[in-house]
Amino acid sequence: MRVYIIGAGPGDPKLLTLRAAELIGACPVVLYTGSLVPKAVIGYARADAKVLDSSGMTLDEIIGVILEAHDADQDVARVHTGDPMIFGSTAEQIRELSRLGIAWEIIPGVSSFTAAAAAVGKELTLPELSQTIILTRAEGRTSMPDSQRLEDLAKHKATLALFLSITLLKKVAHSLVPDYGEDCPVAVVYKASWPDQVIVTGTLADIDEKVRAARINSTAMILVGWVLSSSDFANSRLYDPDFTHRFRTSNSKPQKSLTQAADDGR
Numbered sequence: 001m002r003v004y005i006i007g008a009g010p011g012d013p014k015l016l017t018l019r020a021a022e023l024i025g026a027c028p029v030v031l032y033t034g035s036l037v038p039k040a041v042i043g044y045a046r047a048d049a050k051v052l053d054s055s056g057m058t059l060d061e062i063i064g065v066i067l068e069a070h071d072a073d074q075d076v077a078r079v080h081t082g083d084p085m086i087f088g089s090t091a092e093q094i095r096e097l098s099r100l101g102i103a104w105e106i107i108p109g110v111s112s113f114t115a116a117a118a119a120v121g122k123e124l125t126l127p128e129l130s131q132t133i134i135l136t137r138a139e140g141r142t143s144m145p146d147s148q149r150l151e152d153l154a155k156h157k158a159t160l161a162l163f164l165s166i167t168l169l170k171k172v173a174h175s176l177v178p179d180y181g182e183d184c185p186v187a188v189v190y191k192a193s194w195p196d197q198v199i200v201t202g203t204l205a206d207i208d209e210k211v212r213a214a215r216i217n218s219t220a221m222i223l224v225g226w227v228l229s230s231s232d233f234a235n236s237r238l239y240d241p242d243f244t245h246r247f248r249t250s251n252s253k254p255q256k257s258l259t260q261a262a263d264d265g266r
């Protein structure tokens with residue numbers, strides 16, 4: 001018996017990994033975070049599977065369901081939104097499973113921040129503008145560790161992807177203006193990849209008003225940074241004919257083998 005902690009992706013069932021779909025379709029117990037995982041994803045479950053929504057459960061109740069499956073020697077698909085290791089509250093579940101000696105395995109997923117970038121069609125890392133992405137949230141009921149307040153992170157002027165922060169957008173914009181400037185572009189993507197996805201674009205000065213007008217107050221990713229601006233950026237050096245690297249020693253034909261390319265992440 002094993003618990004598979006599965007990233008279900010941002011919403012569109014086609015953005016499940018093959019492994020995720022396979023496991024959701026095979027496990028006799030499917031426990032999913034119903035607040036964000038759409039029914040369509042759970043549609044892959046076996047007809048006879050026990051499918052439970054964990055959104056109203058406490059940690060003890062979740063572990064209770066898993067213990068029951070353990071006693072019956074039944075695998076569990078524990079399905080989380082996006083990637084399970086980013087703002088997933090999975091660490092405490094994993095800790096409990098380890099304490100109980102229950103085997104677990106993580107299946108990564110497409111996170112909502114990459115789905116949001118895909119929806120707006122913007123690369124989040126651009127030469128000279130930003131080579132860094134900060135995944136964070138605004139301080140709400142969950143407090144931020146010292147030195148990770150938005151005002152501190154803003155000093156880096158990196159691309160920001162803010163989870164769980166849409167209701168705090170006004171405060172977010174206020175914290176970022178001193179370093180990013182009022183004109184800095186912002187994109188808010190509500191329900192990236194869902195059929196009712198909405199994209200609102202603006203600047204730090206007007207995004208709050210626009211998002212309010214669109215009545216978006218949940219399930220939204222906030223992307224901030226100059227990478228979202230027009231096409232005013234330098235080309236990367238990767239495809240520059242004068243820039244030689246391991247896979248291209250001159251501006252002649254590419255020389256890399258597939259294996260080498262994979263090694264280098266290109």
Ligand code: SAH
Binds near residue numbers: 221
């Ligand atoms: N593990 C998830 C994040 C869970 S925290 C992931 O990797 O995406 C929940 C927050 O994620 C939401 O408040 C919202 O900020 C973001 N989110 C999740 N799904 C989203 C989607 N489809 N579109 C936009 N934001 C989403």
